[in-house]
Amino acid sequence: MNNAYFSFPMPQNEPVRDYAPNSADALNLQAAIKELKGKKRDIPMYIGGKEIRTDKKVDIFPPHETAHLLGQFSMGDESHINKAIESALKAREQWAATSWEHRAAIFLKAADLLAHKYRFKMNAATMLGQSKNAYQAEIDSACELIDFLRFNVHFLSQIYAQQPISAPGINNRTEYRPLEGFVLAITPFNFTAIGGNLPTAPAMCGNVVVWKPANTQVYSASIFMEILKEAGLPDGVINLVYASGPSIGDICFKHRDFAGVHFTGSTGVFNTMWKTIGENATNYKSYPRIVGETGGKxxxxxxxxxxxxxxxxxxxxxxxxxxxxxxxxxxxxxxxxxxxxxxxxxxxxxxxxxxxxxxxxxxxxxxxxxxxxxxxxxxxxxxxxxxxxxxxxxxxxxxxxxxxxxxxxxxxxxxxxxxxxxxxxxxxxxxxxxxxxxxxxxxxxxxxxxxxxxxxxxxxxxxxxxxxxxxxxxxxxxxxxxxxNDKPTGAVVGQQPFGGARASGTNDKAGSALNLYRWLSARTIKETFVPVTNYRYAFHQEG
CATH class of the missing domain: 3.40.309.10 (Aldehyde Dehydrogenase; Chain A, domain 2)
Known part of the structure; x- marks a missing residue:
């Protein structure tokens, strides 16, 4: 039963740990690094909630230690992309109908799991897979990703609370629907937090997602997918696939139910995507949302x-x-x-x-x-x-x-x-x-x-x-x-919403409500309690 208004207050930014020498945090992180380096991970895709492995394996080596094999991931093909889309669309109706407080709870639980149980493992995976030092991993794969999850819940709660005024005898309301179709999330190597935010922001709004991370970020992306599953994310809501960029684009951008793309990567790739989407505009059920953060100088x-x-x-x-x-x-x-x-x-x-x-x-x-x-x-x-x-x-x-x-x-x-x-x-x-x-x-x-x-x-x-x-x-x-009087890096969720314009993207500001609006489709509803029974207005009446 949903008979209450639910509020999710503004969270505090996740405190950054310093990993000082011989501190408990430093020792725990070193242990997590040692544990991950001590075993070879066999990383699957996640489609419809199932672990999918293929015979085509891709080796993962730390960029700073190329002789050490961390593990392998299963590379997918066109069939896996199509299956991911099918799984997403199959999950769409039930996920869109899931009450907001229950959707929110999943992502808040994921944030708590990341803040505690998985913090050192996620940071260690980012350090090894993407060659980040302890501090750079902490501010990214722990703090920023936690902040994205918690702040986006708060921002979306604020959006849902925004309602129009009503005249006497009328009730006006606005509901914020997910997009009609699936969203494609294409994420880069350089930030685990971006890799986590680009699929979860649309999903939080009730959308279903096909997620393709950069091959050089698969190692940490797969651990975040494990966290989402443990947090209770329903099967098919986010489908994690590893496939070539051209194959992803060729299939997704031609699909009638393609509803939007959430992208971070190169300007050249984004320009090509935009052109392809435009060429296919007449094929879509709705005009897709195109959200991208690209390059910078x-x-x-x-x-x-x-x-x-x-x-x-x-x-x-x-x-x-x-x-x-x-x-x-x-x-x-x-x-x-x-x-x-x-x-x-x-x-x-x-x-x-x-x-x-x-x-x-x-x-x-x-x-x-x-x-x-x-x-x-x-x-x-x-x-x-x-x-x-x-x-x-x-x-x-x-x-x-x-x-x-x-x-x-x-x-x-x-x-x-x-x-x-x-x-x-x-x-x-x-x-x-x-x-x-x-x-x-x-x-x-x-x-x-x-x-x-x-x-x-x-x-x-x-x-x-x-x-x-x-x-x-x-x-x-x-x-x-x-x-x-500061360096141009280090934007913090909730403090400096991030994004640029010109050739740097659509400036939809990750880490703010502005980004979430792109994954919502508003429906305005007007209800008249006592409808008129005569079409004539007062000026039509005889004197």
Whole structure:
């Protein structure tokens, strides 16, 4: 019986654990890493609640320790994609009819399981599979994913409570239905939290989902699926499949019941998806929702009044945490001539203290990039900079894939603001700086705004409040997440809803109610208690 209004108050952000040396948390995490490394996982797909394995196995190796086999996952084909869609559509009616408080309870339970029982296992899996250090895993696969689950329940509860006004004798109400069909979630390697949020946000709204993670994130994605099943997610609501991107697109985007895509990945792939969906628009039962967060070429603009020590520290964190593989990572920086030498001196001195190596050693700040393809791409950019007359390498510049895909944190100084590494997305631990004449601080703003087609994140550093306001207005369209005297990374659910525009995506702001609206279809209902029995209005009456 559902005869009460249910409220889910604003949660607190999950506290971040620090994993200090010899702390209980550090010891538990080390034990979880050791346990996962001590066994080879045989990872299935999950379709209709069943574990599906195939004869086509794909090996999983830690990017930082490529000689160690973590396990294998079963690669699917077209038949598995079709089966996942069938299972989702079969589950749709009952899931859509499930009372909100019971849907919410599943995801809140999953958050609690992740916060306690599975915390160290999930963090260890993210560290091993995606080469994150302990802190980067903690803020991602524990805290951010927990926050997504809890805050989305709260935001959706608020949406459901929003109702229209009613005139006397009339009752108006709005119900928020799930979309009519299935949602495809395509998730990236770099954040376990994104991998978890993209399928669960639509599912929380009553939708059924086909989830395709990046092959390089399958290891941790499968553990999150285990958590959802333990939390009570009904069979078929989320179907986890491993298949090629083209096969997924070819089948899903041609299906009559395709209702939407929740995507994080490259701009090129997103553009292709959008075009394909448009070409198939007449085939669909409803116009699909297209939600995507794509690339970034994130900037740091430094004004002549900035604090150089703050700039150096935030460049180091913003550019090199998680090997620069955050969509929001600081990739290009504009330094004024009056501060450039002091900033560079401090930055390069601090870079000498960065340790690089395997994730098991918690003293390592830098680990490996995700795979050989990424390694080779980054190495080619570094080699080009070494040969270029328009750039010089100030720090780093070495790389080695003997035992893992290690790229040394690298700073390139470009002599022109349109040098290739100032413009193109690299997705690695490479920061390019350009020193401008301090008198041109206003002129260079246009360059910051126009150099890249992306508009995901950006930072400004200045001490003058009038200048800060001026810069914020001048760069109003340059970033969906804009930072003042801070690095351009580290958005927190409920605090800084995340997303960008231009070539960086649809700016639907994961971590806020804005994203959830995209997975709902509103129906307005008007009920008249005593209907009229005469069509005539008063002005029709005879005097």
């Amino acid at each position: 994130d900037f740091v603009y430094v004004h002549p009044t900035a604090d150089p020590d703050a700039v150096a520290a935030n460049l180091l964190r913003g550019a090199f945490e998680y090997q620069g593989q955050k969509c929001s990572a600081a990739s290009r920086a504009y330094l004024p001539s009056n501060l450039a030498e002091k900033i560079k001196t401090k930055l390069l001195a601090e870079m000498k203290t960065l340790k690089m190596g395997v994730v098991d050693d918690f003293s390592n700040f830098i680990n490996a990039v995700i795979d050989e393809k990424s390694f080779d791409k980054l190495a080619s950019y570094i080699d080009s900079a070494k040969k270029s007359k328009s750039a010089k390498i100030l720090a780093g510049g070495t790389y080695d894939k003997t035992n893992g895909y290690f790229i040394e944190p690298t700073v390139i100084e470009a002599s022109k603001p349109d040098y290739v590494t100032m413009c193109e997305e690299l997705f690695g631990p490479v920061l390019t700086i350009y020193v401008y004449d301090k008198k041109d601080w206003d002129k260079i703003i246009d360059t910051v705004d126009s150099t890249s087609g992306y508009a995901l994140t950006g930072s400004i550093f200045a001490q003058d409040r009038n200048i800060i306001e001026y810069l914020a207005k001048r760069l109003v369209n340059a970033a969906g997440n804009f930072y003042i």
